[in-house]
Amino acid sequence: MAINRRDLFKLAFAGGGAALANPSAHARASSGHELDPDRWGMLVDTTRCIGCRHCEWACKKQNELPSAPLTQFGDTSVFETLRRPDATSYTVVNRFAGPEGEGSPVYVKVQCMHCDYPACVSACLVGAFEKVKSGSIQYDAWKCMGCRYCMVACPFQVPAYEYFNALTPVVRKCTFCFERVSKEEKFPACAHICPNEVMTFGRRADLLKAARERIAREPKKYIPHIYGEHEVGGTAWLYLSSVPFGELGLPVLGHTPVVQLNETVQHAIFKHFVPPIALYSFLGAMMWMHRDKKE
Amino acid sequence: MSHAEEALPLEKPLFTPGVFLLLGLITIGLGFAVYRYIFGLGSMTNLNDQYPWGIWIGVDVASGVALAAGGFTTSALAHIFHREHFHAIVRPALLTAMLGYTFVGLSLMVDLGKYYNIWHPILPSMWQGNSALFEVAMCVMCYLTVLYLEFVPILIEGLKGKLNLPAPLDRLRGPVESLLKQGWVQQIVELADRFFGKIMFLLVIAGVVLSCMHQSSLGALMAIAPYKVHPLWYSPVMTLLFLMSAVAVGYPMVIFESIWASRAFGRKPEMEILTPLAKLIPFFVGAYIVAKISDLVIRDAYVYLFDGSFQSMMFVLEFGFGVLLPFFLLLSDRVRRSPTGLFICAALYVILGVLLNRINVFVVAYKPPYAEGPYIPSIGEVAITVAMISTLILCYRVIVSILPVLPAPEGEEGSHAAKA
Numbered sequence: 001m002a003i004n005r006r007d008l009f010k011l012a013f014a015g016g017g018a019a020l021a022n023p024s025a026h027a028r029a030s031s032g033h034e035l036d037p038d039r040w041g042m043l044v045d046t047t048r049c050i051g052c053r054h055c056e057w058a059c060k061k062q063n064e065l066p067s068a069p070l071t072q073f074g075d076t077s078v079f080e081t082l083r084r085p086d087a088t089s090y091t092v093v094n095r096f097a098g099p100e101g102e103g104s105p106v107y108v109k110v111q112c113m114h115c116d117y118p119a120c121v122s123a124c125l126v127g128a129f130e131k132v133k134s135g136s137i138q139y140d141a142w143k144c145m146g147c148r149y150c151m152v153a154c155p156f157q158v159p160a161y162e163y164f165n166a167l168t169p170v171v172r173k174c175t176f177c178f179e180r181v182s183k184e185e186k187f188p189a190c191a192h193i194c195p196n197e198v199m200t201f202g203r204r205a206d207l208l209k210a211a212r213e214r215i216a217r218e219p220k221k222y223i224p225h226i227y228g229e230h231e232v233g234g235t236a237w238l239y240l241s242s243v244p245f246g247e248l249g250l251p252v253l254g255h256t257p258v259v260q261l262n263e264t265v266q267h268a269i270f271k272h273f274v275p276p277i278a279l280y281s282f283l284g285a286m287m288w289m290h291r292d293k294k295e
Numbered sequence: 296m297s298h299a300e301e302a303l304p305l306e307k308p309l310f311t312p313g314v315f316l317l318l319g320l321i322t323i324g325l326g327f328a329v330y331r332y333i334f335g336l337g338s339m340t341n342l343n344d345q346y347p348w349g350i351w352i353g354v355d356v357a358s359g360v361a362l363a364a365g366g367f368t369t370s371a372l373a374h375i376f377h378r379e380h381f382h383a384i385v386r387p388a389l390l391t392a393m394l395g396y397t398f399v400g401l402s403l404m405v406d407l408g409k410y411y412n413i414w415h416p417i418l419p420s421m422w423q424g425n426s427a428l429f430e431v432a433m434c435v436m437c438y439l440t441v442l443y444l445e446f447v448p449i450l451i452e453g454l455k456g457k458l459n460l461p462a463p464l465d466r467l468r469g470p471v472e473s474l475l476k477q478g479w480v481q482q483i484v485e486l487a488d489r490f491f492g493k494i495m496f497l498l499v500i501a502g503v504v505l506s507c508m509h510q511s512s513l514g515a516l517m518a519i520a521p522y523k524v525h526p527l528w529y530s531p532v533m534t535l536l537f538l539m540s541a542v543a544v545g546y547p548m549v550i551f552e553s554i555w556a557s558r559a560f561g562r563k564p565e566m567e568i569l570t571p572l573a574k575l576i577p578f579f580v581g582a583y584i585v586a587k588i589s590d591l592v593i594r595d596a597y598v599y600l601f602d603g604s605f606q607s608m609m610f611v612l613e614f615g616f617g618v619l620l621p622f623f624l625l626l627s628d629r630v631r632r633s634p635t636g637l638f639i640c641a642a643l644y645v646i647l648g649v650l651l652n653r654i655n656v657f658v659v660a661y662k663p664p665y666a667e668g669p670y671i672p673s674i675g676e677v678a679i680t681v682a683m684i685s686t687l688i689l690c691y692r693v694i695v696s697i698l699p700v701l702p703a704p705e706g707e708e709g710s711h712a713a714k715a
Contacts, residue, residue, distance in 0.1 A: 084665050086344055123519055125429035126412075126421040145415055146408020148347035149428050153519045157663050160344045161408065163337025169408035251664045253522060261518050261531055263425050269508075276504050283375050283500045290377040 035116055039135030040176060041204025042191065043211055044109060045240045046248065047221060048198045051079065051093055051107035055190035055199075059091045059111075062177060062189035082249060085111060087160040090174040091190060094249055099242045106241065108248045109190070109198070112137060112158045112174035113228060114236035117257030123153035128171075135204065135236045136176035144170060155232050155251060155258050176236070204236055211240055233257030302386055302452075302699040304459030307560060309696055317685040317692075324682020327675040328405060336408060339675035345663045346670035353657035354680050355402030358650045359395050360435070360513055361541045365552070366392025366442065367506035368545025372575075374499045383568055383702035386449060387556070388549045390691060390700050393442040396435060398687045405679055427515035434509030441502045448495065451488045453698040461696050511538035517656055525660035526596045527610045532586070533656070539586055543579035544649040546572050547621070547641040554638040556695075562704050564634040573631040573640075580622045580644065587614065605669075609651070609659050617647025 053073040060067035065088050079095035091111035098104045114137050121129040121137065128143040129150060146169055151159045162169040177188035181201075186192060191199035200207060208229060215222045227239035231253045239245065246252045269275050330339050342349050365388040373381045404410045415421050416432040423429050454475060460468045474480055514537025517524050530536065550569050557564040591597045599607055621640040630636035658670065672680075695701050 082665065084344065119519055122425045123428065125423055125426040125432055126415045126418075127423040128421075143412075143415060143421055144409060145412040146410070147403075147406075147428065148342075148408070149426075149516070151344065151347035152517070152523070152661075155520070155522050155664075157345065157665050161347065162335075163340075163342065164335045165408075166331075166333055166335035166338075169335065249665075251522060258519055258521055259425070261521075262427050262515050265515060265518075265534060266425055266427065266430065269430075276508060279507060280500055280504045283371070283503055284496075287375045287377075287496060287500065290375070 036133045036135065037205060038203050039116075039133070039236065040114075040181070041135070041202060041207040041236050041238060042176075042188065043200040043202075043207040043238045043240065045198055045200075045214070046106050046108050047240065047242050048196045049093070049107035049109065050196055051076070051095055051105070052195065053078075053093050054193045054195065055109055056089060056091055056093060058189040058193035059174070060089060062180060063090060063175070065089060085158060085160055085173065087162045087172040090172065096243075096248050106243060106248060108239075108241075108250070110156075110158075110249070111190075111237070112176070113156050113231075114174075114176055115232060115257075116235065117233035117259050119153035119155060119232075119258045120150035120159060122259035122263060123149045125149065132178070134176075134178070134182065136178040137173075138175065138178060139171055139173065141168075141170040146170075153258070155253055157251075204238070207238055211238055214240060230255040233260075301383055301702050302449075302457075303701070303703040304453070304457065304699055305560060305696045305701055306459065307461070307696065309461045309463070309693065313559070314689065314692060317689045320685040321682045321689065324679045324685070327678045328682075330675065331405060331679075336406075339673060341670055341673045341676065345666050346661065348657055348661070349670060350654070350658060350672045350676055350680055351402055351406040353654040354650070355683055356399050356406070357513060357653040357657050359399045359402065360510065361537075361544055361649050361653055362548050362645065363392040363395030363399075364506065364510065364541040364545040365548040366395075366545075367503045368542060369549055370445070370499050371503045374496070375503065381568060381572060383565065384549050384553060384572070386700045386702075387552065387695070388545075389442065389445055389449075390694060391548070391552060393439075393446055394687050394690050394694075396439045396442060398683050399435060400439065401686075402680075402683055427512050427519070430512040431509045431516070434505045434512065438502060438505040438509065441498050441505060444491070445495070445498050445502060447487065448491045449698050449700060451484055451491065454484050455488070457699040459697055464697070506541075507538060510541040511535065513537050514656075517661075520661075523661055523663055524656070525599070525606045525662060526594065527591070527599050527606060528656045528660040530590050530594060530596075532590055536583070536586060536590065539579070539583040540649055540652060543576070543583045544645060546576050546579070547644045547648075550637055551641040551645050554634055554641070556701065557634075560701075565702065566632065566634060566637075569634075569637060570631050573625055573637055576640075576644075577622055577625050580618060580625075580648075584618060584622060587618070606655075606659060609655050613647055613651045613655055617643055617649070617651055621648065 054070065057067060057070045057073045059065070076095075079093075082094055083092040085092055091109055093107050093109045096106045096108060098106050114131075114135055116131075116135075118129065118131050118137050121131050123129075124144075125147070126143045126145060128140045128145075130138050130140070132138050146161075148161055148171075150171060151157075151161060159171045159173045161171055177186075177190075180186050181188060187201045188199075191201045200210065202210075208226065211226045211229075215224055215226075221242055222240055223242065223244060225241075225245065227241070227245045227250055228235035228237050233255065239248075239250065241248060327339055336342055340349060369381060369385050369388040372378050373385045400413075403413060407413055416429060416436070458471065458475075460471065475484075511534040514533040514535070517529065518531070518533050521529055550573060553569060554564045556562075591600075600610065601607060621643040624630050624636070624640045627636075630640060661670070
């Protein structure tokens, strides 16, 4: 192991000191230019995952979601259908066919990707979502109106809604264990419990380096693609795999952030309110001219 | 600016079989709404984590906004470009827009999970300028205010002697009349009249600007989901296409509504206004057609046209029958002069060209990456949408019976003054 989890954690604290010492120092990064170079990342090596689903249990426990006892998470029948995160589970593991010629399946854990250019943050009209300095996408249920535009916007189809809560429904998704990491100085619950070190938590920049090293060291084992390095502008969660990611249920996405088009247009129109004012003046002039003609 | 002598309240009994039908539909919808507020959205809708938006957004909100475009397009025509000929249709269009936007808000009260937070976009601490939805929300709120203010002169005119109180409201006639005879009430009405007469031009322009802004922003909503919206509709210029189709639907909507109202109220359709108005439609629809086809060609999206998918069929229905067909039909002078022909053309564009377009963009074209099946609206969702539309029509019916909105039928002008 070139990189030890503990070392990485220390690195994250040393490098991301500012972020962690002052977790309330929020920076809106939806336009991208305020991304902290020390922001968190998580590297998921799908070749190591054995599908034990302990991460699912740990996540539920950490986030106080309704959960069965850990012993029941050994049930492999859940792999028969493709599951998605929902309002009571922020992460799920799915099983896919492995590389050709090999019998072993590939297990893929999914959760919020904590995008660098998050669509949910850009979409939310009341700013209930925020990419904080550490890179975690935080949700403020108090601001939320429940319009669910974040769910429409998310290219990974992650945010889930409490459709059966009549009074105070909220959007639910992975928090990157923000409180746990920044206040208790622990790894995210899923990474902490994983018996096979599938997940490596640390600075995103370091994880990218580590991922490249792993691919370079075992080019036959890995495909030369780090999922999340560039997808929709980059995500905090990064994946390594032995088969193309399209076969692992991860959406095939381009490198352009999905927020780019709208933010460009919005800014063009509202930067100095020039187009609305120009239109107002033009129409006023038209009104005046035509009135003159009439009288 | 106001052509007061031309508009009069409708002198018809309020309770007709049609009104009872509307009341029935509203009651059914209310039942489902109560259920929704007690048991949550999931209990009576087919909305889920894959399909967070359904027909309440596609029909009630997106189409509601688009079909209210008659308000700003006619007021621009009559008040900004001073085409005096068209004054008679401004008030009904204004009322439709006012009610349309009010019901957009009401529908959101049903659709929003935390409906009681609907006012949050007002708080500057929550402003999020990157969001297209924020722009829509702000503009809709401002425009709704402008619409209510634009409607005030009609109310004033009513209070100044053109108020009609059909049964069962006629019991109020005595108290209302004695109140209106009070000196201070008359002073307030007079003051308001003069005030609104002075600022009306500002409101009219503001209404047009705000409309252009949010009609286009509504098109930007789905632009954030390039991987989810079918390529026949997803386009970087959706904003422009939404604005152009909304501008183009203004006059067809006014015509559709005007002929329908004439039939319903047993009047002669006002063809002397509607035919010249229809002459303008091909310019706007034509511009939209050029933009839409160029967009399909430039993006190479036309390849999806005939792939036999549900989406492709819906597109052909929308664009072929809802846009191209009425465009070509309206080029004919004979169609424009015939009430039936004009009504069919206007209805095609309103219902297939724009209503279906908004449903297509927000519902049919939406393909989430992990869809387990298509979204089909539940009975409850349909019932609530139907109830919303019914309430809107009922409000229209009640308001035109009380206030001078509709143009006076021929030969009746002035006869009303004696009654009031």
